[in-house]
Amino acid sequence: MRLPAPLHVYLLRHVQVALNSLGRLYRAPLASLMTAAVIGIALALPSALYALTVNLQRLGSQWDGGASLSLFLRQDVSLDQARALEKKLRQWPEIGRLRLITPQQALEEFRQLSGFGDTLDLLDKNPLPAVLAVTPAPGAADATAAAGLMQRLQALAEVDLAQLDLQWVKRFQAMVDLVQRAIWVLSGLLGLAVLLITGNTIRLEIQNRREEIEITKLIGATSAFIRRPFLYSGLWYGLGGALLAASLLALAFFQFSGPVRQLATLYESSFRLQMLSPSGWLALLLAGAVLGLLGAWLAVSRHLAAIEPS
Amino acid sequence: MIRFDNVSKRYPEGRDALQAVSFHLPAGAMAFLTGHSGAGKSTLLKLIALLERSTRGQLFLDGENLSRTRRRKIPFVRRKIGMIFQNYRLLFDRTVFDNVALPLVIAGHRHQEIARRVRAALDKVGLLDKERALPVTLSGGEQQRVGIARAVVNKPPLLLADEPTGNLDPELSRDIMHLFEEFNRVGVTVLIASHDLDLIARLGHPQLQLHQGRLLTPPALEPA
Numbered sequence: 001m002r003l004p005a006p007l008h009v010y011l012l013r014h015v016q017v018a019l020n021s022l023g024r025l026y027r028a029p030l031a032s033l034m035t036a037a038v039i040g041i042a043l044a045l046p047s048a049l050y051a052l053t054v055n056l057q058r059l060g061s062q063w064d065g066g067a068s069l070s071l072f073l074r075q076d077v078s079l080d081q082a083r084a085l086e087k088k089l090r091q092w093p094e095i096g097r098l099r100l101i102t103p104q105q106a107l108e109e110f111r112q113l114s115g116f117g118d119t120l121d122l123l124d125k126n127p128l129p130a131v132l133a134v135t136p137a138p139g140a141a142d143a144t145a146a147a148g149l150m151q152r153l154q155a156l157a158e159v160d161l162a163q164l165d166l167q168w169v170k171r172f173q174a175m176v177d178l179v180q181r182a183i184w185v186l187s188g189l190l191g192l193a194v195l196l197i198t199g200n201t202i203r204l205e206i207q208n209r210r211e212e213i214e215i216t217k218l219i220g221a222t223s224a225f226i227r228r229p230f231l232y233s234g235l236w237y238g239l240g241g242a243l244l245a246a247s248l249l250a251l252a253f254f255q256f257s258g259p260v261r262q263l264a265t266l267y268e269s270s271f272r273l274q275m276l277s278p279s280g281w282l283a284l285l286l287a288g289a290v291l292g293l294l295g296a297w298l299a300v301s302r303h304l305a306a307i308e309p310s
Numbered sequence: 311m312i313r314f315d316n317v318s319k320r321y322p323e324g325r326d327a328l329q330a331v332s333f334h335l336p337a338g339a340m341a342f343l344t345g346h347s348g349a350g351k352s353t354l355l356k357l358i359a360l361l362e363r364s365t366r367g368q369l370f371l372d373g374e375n376l377s378r379t380r381r382r383k384i385p386f387v388r389r390k391i392g393m394i395f396q397n398y399r400l401l402f403d404r405t406v407f408d409n410v411a412l413p414l415v416i417a418g419h420r421h422q423e424i425a426r427r428v429r430a431a432l433d434k435v436g437l438l439d440k441e442r443a444l445p446v447t448l449s450g451g452e453q454q455r456v457g458i459a460r461a462v463v464n465k466p467p468l469l470l471a472d473e474p475t476g477n478l479d480p481e482l483s484r485d486i487m488h489l490f491e492e493f494n495r496v497g498v499t500v501l502i503a504s505h506d507l508d509l510i511a512r513l514g515h516p517q518l519q520l521h522q523g524r525l526l527t528p529p530a531l532e533p534a
Contacts, residue, residue, distance in 0.1 A: 001352045009418060009420055035489075215399050215400075216412065218388065218399070219388065219393070220416055221386075222385045222416075225416055248377060310361060
């Protein structure tokens with residue numbers, strides 16, 4: 001006996017059912033679009049936040065002022081020795097910018113900023129040390145690299161105290177971590193929402209096609225056969241929602257990239273807003289498809305068994 | 311083809327629809343199932359199609375003990391049965407062709423095979439020119455013939471019909487019954503539940519008479 005359904009016929013059947021389900025959604029464009037839009041918004045929110053944190057992290061590591069160090073030189077280091085040290089440090093690849101503040105300059109600065117000018121005149125000698133203000137190179141600006149740099153600088157003979165101003169880098173990192181954690185929670189909740197939306201839509205579809213389901217069961221359709229079009233509907237809803245989410249993200253990107261560039265220019269930074277990576281886009285589509293399919297599966301397994309012909 | 315051994319069916323609410331029914335319908339036979347409404351005709355047909363399960367006794371279809379059929383196997387039992395209903399049960403959003411093709415699609419046949427068999431079935435019921443029509447545009451008699459084409463399209467060994475002429479006038483009813491006789495002539499076993507007694511008497515096939523869930527006259531059923 002020849003098998004009624006070789007593999008290619010089976011696959012062809014799947015393609016037919018998939019297209020059929022798509023056609024069914026197309027014939028009710030408004031309802032389908034609304035469901036897809038809700039799913040799209042639910043997917044776009046966590047994706048946008050994710051893109052935001054990726055950009056924030058880039059910002060944190062790119063920013064020239066990410067970490068700055070102050071090297072207070074010992075009092076007995078002469079100005080010539082300080083200049084020599086400055087020259088030497090310029091050769092270090094981890095060091096981006098370097099500025100020598102002589103005791104004289106420091107005193108002037110202090111005089112101007114503090115308002116104790118007259119009092120300072122009473123001192124018979126300048127108590128301030130020479131200071132080297134160090135800004136790490138862009139590649140060495142994150143917290144750990146900066147701390148390593150500080151230790152090496154501290155070990156120099158001329159240096160009395162190397163002070164690393166890491167505070168705000170750490171705070172920034174902590175904030176990004178917090179936002180990332182929030183994204184996970186939000187993604188979970190909105191993923192659940194997508195699951196419920198698809199599940200409910202498919203449940204309504206099952207109810208609308210009750211008669212058809214009964215008849216096909218009467219004629220000898222297996223559960224898999226009856227399930228299939230609904231699962232494909234769920235898949236299309238999820239995929240459609242993901243595509244909408246992607247469009248929303250792209251739209252938001254084009255809206256924001258100009259102003260962000262302007263702002264960055266004002267801060268003399270070369271920072272540019274970056275979109276999701278190709279794998280990020282792929283993950284978004286995949287997440288939509290899987291959630292849609294899963295939601296449909298939940299509805300189908302709960303409601304199809306309840307429909308029996310009589 | 312069908313054998314009932316002391317089959318009883320009690321519905322959950324306590325009504326005894328069938329009580330100790332025994333009969334044997336050999337392959338190739340054609341018989342009528344008669345009785346007042348509520349006598350258990352529909353229940354008997356439902357047991358054969360596994361739409362209901364018997365509470366006692368055993369029934370066999372084509373040698374298979376249906377009392378033991380697992381839930382997952384039910385679709386494959388139903389594929390051996392062409393079912394015809396009083397209200398036709400067609401899909402009204404699909405063409406005549408698609409309605410008739412449904413059992414073949416479910417069974418997973420090739421496209422060309424489906425088209426060939428659907429046209430053959432429509433030809434037999436005289437509706438070949440209506441394959442693109444939607445069921446609502448057809449008369450009651452035509453709709454029932456679509457239902458019959460759908461029932462025979464995958465060549466099942468058994469046809470079950472539940473009041474197939476219940477909504478049709480006498481002339482159309484006779485045509486439909488003759489159609490069943492034609493299928494019976496090529497070897498299909500046919501069991502028709504009906505209370506159109508005049509028509510049944512004229513056709514002269516054996517009768518299974520149900521009265522309050524019991525079989526009145528255990529008849530000698532011979533292949534036609």
